[in-house]
Amino acid sequence: DSFVFGHFSTFMKLARDDNKLIHDKCIDLDFGTVPNFSGRMVTLIHVHVCLVNCAVFQEILMSPKYTKDKNFHKSIFNLFGERFLGNGLVTVIDHDLWYKQRRIMDPAFSSLYLRGLMGTFNERAEKLMDKLSEEADNQTEVSMLKLVNCVTMDIIGKVAFGVELDLLNKSSPFPRAIEAVLLGLIKHARNLFFEYNPKNRAFIKEVREACRLLRTTGAQWINERKKAIENGENVPKDILTQIIKSAGQGENTKDEEVMIDNFVTFFIAGQETTANQLSFCIMELGRHPDVLEKLRQEIDEVLGMKKDVNYNDLGNLTYLSQVLKETLRLYATAPATTRDIPEDIMIDGIHIPGGVTFSSYVSSRMEKFFKDPLKFDPERFHPDAPKPYYCYYPFSLGPRSCLGLNFAQMEAKVVMAKLIQRFDFTLVPGQSFDIVDTFTLRPKSGVLCTIKHRHSD
Ligand code: HEM
Numbered sequence: 001d002s003f004v005f006g007h008f009s010t011f012m013k014l015a016r017d018d019n020k021l022i023h024d025k026c027i028d029l030d031f032g033t034v035p036n037f038s039g040r041m042v043t044l045i046h047v048h049v050c051l052v053n054c055a056v057f058q059e060i061l062m063s064p065k066y067t068k069d070k071n072f073h074k075s076i077f078n079l080f081g082e083r084f085l086g087n088g089l090v091t092v093i094d095h096d097l098w099y100k101q102r103r104i105m106d107p108a109f110s111s112l113y114l115r116g117l118m119g120t121f122n123e124r125a126e127k128l129m130d131k132l133s134e135e136a137d138n139q140t141e142v143s144m145l146k147l148v149n150c151v152t153m154d155i156i157g158k159v160a161f162g163v164e165l166d167l168l169n170k171s172s173p174f175p176r177a178i179e180a181v182l183l184g185l186i187k188h189a190r191n192l193f194f195e196y197n198p199k200n201r202a203f204i205k206e207v208r209e210a211c212r213l214l215r216t217t218g219a220q221w222i223n224e225r226k227k228a229i230e231n232g233e234n235v236p237k238d239i240l241t242q243i244i245k246s247a248g249q250g251e252n253t254k255d256e257e258v259m260i261d262n263f264v265t266f267f268i269a270g271q272e273t274t275a276n277q278l279s280f281c282i283m284e285l286g287r288h289p290d291v292l293e294k295l296r297q298e299i300d301e302v303l304g305m306k307k308d309v310n311y312n313d314l315g316n317l318t319y320l321s322q323v324l325k326e327t328l329r330l331y332a333t334a335p336a337t338t339r340d341i342p343e344d345i346m347i348d349g350i351h352i353p354g355g356v357t358f359s360s361y362v363s364s365r366m367e368k369f370f371k372d373p374l375k376f377d378p379e380r381f382h383p384d385a386p387k388p389y390y391c392y393y394p395f396s397l398g399p400r401s402c403l404g405l406n407f408a409q410m411e412a413k414v415v416m417a418k419l420i421q422r423f424d425f426t427l428v429p430g431q432s433f434d435i436v437d438t439f440t441l442r443p444k445s446g447v448l449c450t451i452k453h454r455h456s457d
Contacts, residue, residue: 060358062397081208085265087257089403102399108237109403109404111406118310131147140450142449144446144448146175148279150175154166161225273334280443282449283427285420299317302317322380324409333394335360336362358397431447
């Protein structure tokens with residue numbers, strides 16, 4: 001009946017200590033003081049809170065107080081002096097600006113709108129199937145992480161910004177730029193002095209250039225869309241249109257910056273975590289043939305030999321939902337959410353100083369909450385199983401929880417269903433199953449597989 005939370009770096013460190021069972025004591029070792037993103041020193045804490053009376057969770061993550069009083073901050077704005085996510089939806093602190101953006105963005109995530117994206121999800125996933133078919137014919141080793149990353153980036157490019165990236169067939173600077181900025185974030189979070197070490201100069205230059213590339217691309221795509229709107233063209237009601245609406249359409253440079261902040265935010269948040277979830281999922285299925293077999297049976301039953309996955313099929317793929325949820329239990333690809341608190345507060349008799357991190361990654365690996373926690377077992381998410389309240393929240397909780405949850409899981413289901421329907425995959429022996437922490441978590445090996453066709457046409 002206890003819960004643990006502390007500062008961001010603690011969990012990042014735990015995440016680096018790959019695949020360890022996390023005991024409460026492990027947190028004790030990290031008690032101390034660390035700099036947070038804004039450079040203020042905050043105390044690492046481990047606090048015990050009753051799981052069924054989770055006052056701290058409710059107060060900080062979920063209560064209206066959090067959104068109204070502006071007391072609890074998230075803080076990533078710049079990266080090595082370059083404006084990065086700024087006041088985009090994930091990082092914006094000002095309540096009124098957040099509320100306005102979130103409300104305007106909502107329609108692009110409504111179930112009606114998401115239904116309309118099924119065609120694009122299918123079409124882009126189909127391009128991956130074509131690629132895998134070639135790889136199967138050539139019997140080459142492939143990195144599933146790399147391939148699914150191309151698909152999720154293609155999807156966000158198309159559905160959010162109306163742009164054809166076709167990364168499975170064309171080279172592009174975006175995948176490396178996103179990798180560099182995420183790596184930059186984690187290096188900065190772990191060591192505030194990273195920036196001042198001459199040894200890191202080349203990397204920092206790369207990160208700054210990556211920030212600039214993402215932001216100039218954003219500015220260009222936003223301007224093109226604004227022109228189309230001004231010319232009365234019929235533009236999609238996609239994320240880009242909502243970004244323009246949410247920032248206002250004046251010439252105010254502040255508005256311009258916020259639009260670009262949101263472009264970068266959605267370009268990154270909209271694909272990276274999903275690609276990592278998909279590749280961890282493939283990795284675990286490769287290690288658990290029994291789970292894979294059961295999943296195959298469900299997919300064959302629901303889809304048969306038909307090519308596209310429709311919206312109703314998603315509801316019938318219940319075991320696939322369980323597998324995806326279990327993947328995020330062991331591998332919360334966005335492992336933690338952090339809040340800076342300007343002054344010490346007391347909640348339910350608990351003294352909370354500085355900053356707080358809530359980590360689904362950590363609690364999902366605790367024996368206290370999950371029996372045999374390192375075992376990959378999708379039965380934990382059987383519809384009749386008890387719900388893991390407050391110890392499993394890979395999309396965070398409360399008003400600032402993930403706006404893209406349904407988007408991400410619909411997309412993930414389409415890709416996984418097609419993949420398993422068509423192909424057998426085997427993990428290349430000897431590869432590592434370690435996790436790398438590049439701000440988000442991803443599989444170190446890239447999930448190397450050999451692919452075979454399941455059915456000969
Ligand atoms: C916020 C996880 C996919 C858009 C968050 C947060 C988490 C999360 C933990 C809270 C971050 C924080 O409090 O600091 C995930 C995971 C995903 C995923 C695990 C995939 C497996 C997506 C996608 C989109 C998206 C596909 C958009 C297309 C957002 C946005 C927020 C957010 C806009 C900020 C919400 C707000 O503050 O109001 N996500 N996400 N996410 N996510 Fe996701």
